[in-house]
Amino acid sequence: MKTAISGFKLPFATLSILLICTAVYQANAQQIAVKGEMVYTATGEPIANGVVLISDGIIEEVGPESGVQIPSGYEILEAPVVTPGFIDAHSVVGLAGIYNVDDDQDQLELSGAIQPELRAIDGYNARDELVGVLRDRGITTVHTGHGPGAVISGQTMIVKTIGTTVDQALVDSTTALAMTIGAVVRNNFDNPGTRSKAIAMLRQELIRAQEYNDRSENGSRDLKMEALTQLLNGEIYALITAHTSRDILTALRLQREFGFKLLLDGAAEAYMVMDEIKEADVPVIIHPTMMRLGGDGENASFETAGKLADAGITVLFQSGYEAYVPKTRVVHFEAAIAVANGMAHDQAIRALTIDAARVLGLEDSIGSIEEGKQADLVLFTGDPFEYTTTVTRVLINGEVVSEGE
Structure with a gap:
């Protein structure tokens, strides 16, 4: 059973957990x-x-x-x-921990390049100190989960920065499938070795999911196919990290081909293809404004958020993923740099609040x-x-x- 919240469908069980958790915290409210x-x-x-x-x-x-x-x-x-x-529209907090050691780095599984069956809820650590770091700086809701670096790295979810267990923090258990298009994938895996191979592998899995979706419900379950079916049915987003203009266009082409809902992530060269992004009506979770330049993100700019917003493209902010300690950024600091480089103050406030809530299907509550x-x-x-x-x-x-x- 599904319950619709302003056009975005949340699993009934997830909504029930949200209501229960809200009630627990309200019991102590003043x-x-x-x-x-x-x-x-x-x-x-x-x-x-x-x-x-x-x-x-x-x-x-x-x-x-x-x-x-x-x-x-x-x-x-x-x-x-x-x-x-404030709402952090894309993070790996809770899966990537503060200590930067193997035991607290669960954001990217390297045993396979396509693993949509991996659930963020099974790896989230509500007690991690980074959750408190964000909360103390005004971040109350986080869209977090498996990070960039694989063709499909796994599922994302939404939590509030409260509680000591994932059940207490949980808002939505499955929000998107995290995907990556770009050179970073071949740095992590021998196969795929090129962009074309990566997209071919992704396209083949989506075609299999279409066939799986058409079969009788009496067939055996396949967790990978179930996750991809949710995507094809419009129940969750494809969160595609793509920085270069050619990779952004590939993401838009895949969306047109398969009809899934797309969240464009990173998008360092989005200012080069603004017309195409606007025509597709796709929100952009802009790269951390102060990201280190290099690789596919070498052409990132402080001014991109403002340019996209002025063009009528929905822009959200993210802490993203950092390969070095302290393992996270803070979105309102990233937004501040965007404001200092051309983004209007009210645009930044909305990007951190109501715009993020609308994109994530939560505008009725936060x-x-x-x-x-x-x-x-x-x-x-x-x-x-x-x-x-x-x-x-x-x-x-x-x-x-x-x-x-």
């Missing part, structure tokens, strides 16, 4: 009034001297202080700036400060994109989960 000299709702104009009322983990009212009455008994929290909780949504908020000492600004408090499901860095 009645809180958050006052901000500037409140960015992400869906409307910023509210000067705004107030957000929270009850049982849910936003019950938001508006200017002159129009919102704070009931007696509410705890009052104040900050110069308040935003929705991504903005609106009545009825889960109370994921971040309180800042100033503009989130200024270097000297710090986080004073983070709320998830109406509970203060972090106080200062």
Whole structure:
């Protein structure tokens, strides 16, 4: 059984887990009034001297202080700036751990180049210190899982940066299949050795999945084919990491051929093929703005996020995957660099919040400060994109989960 959330289908069991986990955290939630000299709702104009009322983990009212009455008994929290909780649109946090040793690096399985059956939920470590690093800096939701480097490296999922178990953190157990097109694949595997071979292998598996999908349900189960069938049926995304313009165009060509939903990831040379990306109406999870230049990503630019956004392409931010410690970036720092290099302030706020929620199918519950949504908020000492600004408090499901860095 599937339950639809604004056009994006989540498994019923996943939704049930989300509701149960939300209830657990709401049980400890307080009645809180958050006052901000500037409140960015992400869906409307910023509210000067705004107030957000929270009850049982849910936003019950938001508006200017002159129009919102704070009931007696509410705890009052104040900050110069308040935003929705930020969403990291692509990470490997929880699978790639802080220590950079074999025992905490589960983001890429090298025994095969195509492994869609690998589930992020089976490897996620909610206790990893990097989860806390992101939470303390205002990241409340993360799309994480198997990382780039294989033709298909495995499944991704969505979690909140709370809890000590994956069940407590879980929002969506299967969001996308992580794929890679580019030279990095042949660096990790003897086969495929070229781009053409990699795409041929991927295309063959998708054709097999089409045939598997057409068979009687009485046949034996195949976990690989089941995952690919979910993709072909539009239940999950293809998260394709592709940096060069030719690899981006290959990803778009595959989407047209098989009709799957595509999230374009990395896209260092996206500014060279903006017309094609816009025509395909594909969101871009832009590479970490400050990524190291080299290989397929040698032409990355600080200005790409702003150029794509100005062209009407949906842009999201990611921490991505780092091969060196500390193993993760922080998306609002990456967004700050994009703002300093041409991206509008409001575009960056939306990219970190409501735009990411919409793309991930979660806009009914998170991504903005609106009545009825889960109370994921971040309180800042100033503009989130200024270097000297710090986080004073983070709320998830109406509970203060972090106080200062």
